[in-house]
Amino acid sequence: MADQAPSSTNGFVVSEHTLGNGLRVVLSEDHLTPVAAVCLWYDVGSRHEVKGRTGLAHLFEHLMFQGSASVPGNGHFELIQAAGGSLNGTTSFERTNYFETMPAHQVELALWLEADRMGSLLSSLDLTGLDNQRAVVKNERRQRYDNVPYGTSFERLVAMAFPDGHPYHHTPIGSMADLDAATLADAQEFFTTYYAPNNAVLAVVGDIDPEQTLAWIEKYFGSIPGHDGKRPPRDGSTIVRDGSAPLREHLVEEVPSRAMMAVYPLPLDGTREADAADLALTILGTGESSRLYNRLVRRDRSAVTAGFGLLRLAGAPSLGWLDAKTSGDASLASVEAAVDEELARFAAEGPTPEELERAQAQIEREWLDRLDTVNGRADELCRYAVLFGDPKLLNSALDKVLDVTAEEVQAVAARFLTPDNRVVLTYEPSVPDDGDDAEDADAAAAVSDDADEDVHA
Incomplete structure (x- = not known):
């Protein structure tokens, strides 16, 4: 041993x-x-x-x-x-x-x-x-x-x-x-x-x-035998397109409201750029103080929900998941235009000092809450050991996020949060809207988690 x-x-x-x-x-x-x-x-x-x-x-x-x-x-x-x-x-x-x-x-x-x-x-x-x-x-x-x-x-x-x-x-x-x-x-x-x-x-x-x-x-x-026949996973660190695959899809289905969803490929987890991307998405689309929520829900009233999530991936580009459900008669085109305007403005100006401080504090709180439980700590130790080879990397994870600068956040947004670096999925209801947009949208949001949280009992 x-x-x-x-x-x-x-x-x-x-x-x-x-x-x-x-x-x-x-x-x-x-x-x-x-x-x-x-x-x-x-x-x-x-x-x-x-x-x-x-x-x-x-x-x-x-x-x-x-x-x-x-x-x-x-x-x-x-x-x-x-x-x-x-x-x-x-x-x-x-x-x-x-x-x-x-x-x-x-x-x-x-x-x-x-x-x-x-x-x-x-x-x-x-x-x-x-x-x-x-x-x-x-x-x-x-x-x-x-x-x-x-x-x-x-x-x-x-x-x-x-x-x-x-x-x-x-x-x-x-x-x-x-x-x-x-x-x-x-x-x-x-x-x-x-x-x-x-x-x-x-x-x-x-x-x-x-x-x-x-x-x-x-x-x-100790007595369980090892096995050496595992095939290494295929390399997924880059995305190669041949030009034939669609980058946009429109669906007409029984959904409660129109919706614009998009995925932006981002840097691989474990990199400084991934931490900068996490901060960018937090400022842009996490919570009711975010830029997208303020623009689409509060100001324009064109959406009932608007936000960003981050799926960190170590063996492939991480994914920034955008989800906006429209309000009333708002068009998909108007929502998409507003999203693009906000992302372009953020890429041009970067975060304010207050926004960066708030985003770092939010990520810090979530991280410390997770490490405060024995199961959360055990899971993170396994994650760093399996995906990055060293569980002790947990020690410096938060410090790296808190060390990211406003210039780095702006740079990652300018490079990755652009219309030509995304795929888009839009929905159009096939039945009349029942008026319960916000409630239905919240209920549907749970399906976007990549990890299948199963209850086996």
């Missing part, structure tokens, strides 16, 4: 260890409350899938809750909840994660359960279980994507932003046809390839004894 000396990360002591089978372990001791988080990231997401077999990473997230050699059926949930813990799993473009938050004296149980399904799920995987969870995922797709207003918007924008053949061209939910096509052999190969200890990072954070916790990890995970 290879160990590294503990280091301090934002006041928290972090130690790193590597088991003989390649499993990377990150421990952070914090006795503020008698709870601990167990977080396991597998370095596999939808970017690792191949054409014709999309959705496998997300499907496997479900299969991991359907029993293993020692814990049949729904036993994983039953044991964790009976011990007073909570748990879930999510899938994104770049990783699949599983996590439990436990009373401190029940950490060993969570470690044993995670090790059991990592080491033995394949022995309990059969066609009946695969078909069962295939049906669950297909129903999830219907409920969250296909049968809700604007439900496929993010999927469509991603497909336009990343052309066919790009590893990020499809979202984690996958297509109905590919889910139907997945065979038991496909699932078995997927698990053998990606659910190996040397393709994972395990973080345990909270009220723990690091020495005892590491001994449990060695006991339960």
